[in-house]
Amino acid sequence: MRLLVYIIRRLLLLIPVLIGVTLITFAIGFVIPTDPVHAWCGQKCDANQMARIREWAGFDLPWYQQYWNYITRLSHLDFGLMPSQGFRPVSDELSNRFPATIELTSVAMLFAVILGVPTGIISATRKDRIPDHLTRAIALSGVSIPIFWLGIMLLWLFYGQLGFEWFAPVGRLNITNQDWYTTHKITGIATLDALAQGNFEVFKDAALHLVLPGFALAYTTMALITRMMRSSMLEVLGQDYIKAARAKGLSERVVIKKHAKRNAMIPTTTVIGLSFGALLGGAVLTETVFTFPGMGQWAVTMLVLLDFTGVMALTYITALIYVSANLVVDIIYAYLDPRIKLE
């Protein structure tokens, strides 16, 4: 019951946060010193034509009216029309791209946790021995290698040099399967849709197309998780209750698994939760390198074209995800450590 009240209160707090986000993103569109209409209209565009596009985009209205229109639309979950894209609705774009990015970031998160947590534990329990040095080297490379470089190198090696056709960076599926998927889309998450309709060939294809971008995207987060897991594990292992557990004669496995791991997971959970936001940011680069049609690739398009309808929608959604991830982290805290009270 207390948890429920807490969640409701946190959700209500979301409203002022999100209004703040809309204000800031809206203001950015006004303060940048360039006129995006010129970019959409081109070099050969004259004043009359620019005025017409401004009118179509609603830019001829005073700022407070524009903001009011924006907020009213947003309250119906309508993100508006993109003036740089022939005034297509943002919601079309979101319905296509959001599931793709969710699929990619989930896979990346899976990679990061599955690889990061155990290596962190191994590293801590074998401190200053070869596995530890190795893990630390990998973790260090993870936080220092730029994602786009890693992405290009993975492609160059597995697709360019080793010639694995199924990694061809032509999107989420190879060209023949894309045709099937255009007519068989359900949720937009290609792997699930293919499984649900029993098409294992498409499932395999979609899964393989997630391997390289998923790994490239996961690498930084994995490194962070490893480092966090290692240090918090070391801290926990030095605590008295661990000594007591060992003195009781428990096997090292039980000590690590039952007593140390859960406590060491608390700070790591924070990192994992907050990484979701970082993964969305990383998706911008990964999706561009792998031609993966998600939100990140779209963000680049919107920014290059100075399309603030798109940029505002993206900022808004990213903020929403960030704030929700924080909330989830707080709730998981309570589960991991019963002493933490949610008030």
Next chain:
Amino acid sequence: MSTGEPSGLPSETPKGSPWGKIAAVVIVLIVIIGAIAVWRLGQGAQETPPAISRVDITSGTNGNLGSVGLAIGFRATATGSIATYEWDFGDGVNGQSVTTTANTTSHTYAVDGSFIVVVTVHSPGGLTATNDANLLQVVITDSNYGPDDTKALAVASVAPTSATLSGGSVDITANGSASHGFVNCPACETDDSVVTGYSWDWGDGSARGTVADTTHTYRAVGTYAVTLTVTVTGGAMDSTTWTVRVSTAAASLVKNPGVFVVASIGDPQYLDPAIDYETAGGEIIKNVYDRLVKRVVDSTDPANPVLHNDQFTGSIASSWTVVSPTLWNITIRQNVPWQESSYGTVTARDVQYSLRRALMINIGPTWIIDQYLTDYASDNPLTPNDERWDAINASVVATDATHVELRLAVPYGAVLQTLDFEVASIVSQRWIEDHGGTALNTQNAYVNNHMMGTGPYKLDHWTPGVEIKLLKNPTYFGTPKPRMDAVLLKLVPESATQELLIKNGDVDWADGIPTRDINTVKTWTGLAVKENPSLIVQYMGMVEDNSWPGDPLRTINTSPFQDMHVRKAVSYAFDYNTVQNTILAGHATQLKSGIPQGMPGWDGSFWNYNTNAATARAELAQASNPVWRGGFDTTLSYNSANPVRSAIAVMVKAQLKSVLNINVTLLGVSFPQHLDNMDFRRIGMYLIGWVPDYLDPDDYLKPLFHSALCPMPVPGDPTTSDGGTNSGCYRNPIVDSAIDNATAQSVWTYRAQNYTVAQQHIVQDAAWVFIYQPNSIDPTRDWVKGYVYDPLELRDFLYLYK
């Protein structure tokens, strides 16, 4: 791919007598047999030479990857009179080949390796054709290893797998390796010592090869199965097979046959021909819609069509008559079907509607036809709407069911060129009216995103930011007919990814390879990089008048560039060699006039500005204002996202400082900011280019040098520029009158004389620093055929195939 299709529910057993059903089956059988009989008779009557357009896989693989022991379905698509199909699957078993009468078959590979499928079609009269121009490659892997298997594993690679006899022979290189205990003994994997013997069977009956790495010479045309058999310690053996196809003509392995795949870098803004004014959308519009006229393409040799830029032929128009300089009578072609058959065929009313509609919407590209149809009446916001209506309705009139009159407000010399531009595409009146219609100054969201034309390809789907797919229009009225089943334009924003995709053959044409990488890309095998001089002009403008009516701080013109000697000094100080050979790595030519080389009317004989420091200083010393003679401070605006312009800007700054003591402040800004700088003439110099809309000198000289197009504040509002395109505000009355004279004439020799006069003054006045014409570089796979270079840089998919 229909592998995942759920099967339907079992149908209910019908009640009552079965005789009706039996009768129906018998009738259907009779009809089928009758149809086959008629078809066979028809074949016997005239025998056309067979040809195979492609061979592809219908089932059993992922892409071209298959497995040992699994059946793979094949289909050949062929034209002409065909009696039998002879299939050689490249594995050297089953007596080399299988003959079928159907164009489909299936095959199960027993060994792993890389195979080429060769199909030979035989006509009833004995004519044959093979698919050497588009071979199909299948890669078979052996996945039948259990966890406890210990076996020998042979690995081979053979290159080239598709070879051409040269001087009666061709050499291929074969490399083999082997391992033992592959599954359970990872340590053995690289241990060559376990291998006791290699045996290469070349498939041509010659002596076997016995070492791991070797070469072999073939002396006859054929499909050879090259099998490597390895023996490892203990006597276990394994084989792997690669097919080598030896032919007389150049042959290549085509990926994704049937689909022409382009890695693009730009997404359309709009798909409405009346609104869109950029190349990505223009290209789609060009292929889906048709216009009244088109430029002549001679496709007698379909693989190498030739474009005649200055010759026009009818497309939707079947013919036209120029009654007077302001009256064109156009006859509309009959029976041109719309892509959606329910809309029937193109009528004169559709043509009238299309052109009037473009004038009414009045945005981006409208001026191209507006300039002569209404003399900009439809564009002037001060003109009352009903007068604009009248001007629009008076300019294009369907006089009967098959004739349309163009009643020009002013004579114009390049009517055909502009009618070939995308804005003049013919749309269906009924289709547009069914989907929102047309209103003055208003866009139509449906037409922005959907297409229904008469062109060789129709829009299948557009996923913005991801891909556009076009499908063959089976009812296309023109000749030749489109050759590909589909055209797929995939947006690939990252250039490194583009390079990998074309190198591996997953795309046929890559748009996004930067000039700096072209010399490397040219060395890759399997690619054909086409390079042609473009009609884009790249120049450095100089603002000759920096005063701005209505701005109290800019009441008088203080620009040093109003002095011709200053402009000449800058032109002589400019380092042309560095730009062309270092910054552009040789992929450009010197620009010598305000119109590019290759455009009719071009005259490059006046340009004489080779880099010369002494001449530059001598020119600056003659400047009318003594203050300017010792150098001055100025600014150079450019869009910093363009690496070539950034590099040129840095060179200009260094050169002008060292040669002329001119201090240049670089303004590297975003593109819209750059355009803004130019529109308000608040800078000294600017780097910019001009891409042609249509192939006439008027499209360069008028917008870029006519004094009427000097950017000015819109009446009553000094904070808004009218966006004139002569951003430097170059003014020369002789040039103005030469351009006006040429524009109003349709006799080419007279126009050309005027253009020569204009060019002479523009160049001798040093109106710009004439920098370069970039080369248009098209990296394609070598299997791409039907390539036509169009200086307007929009692909014509009608001719392209592979």
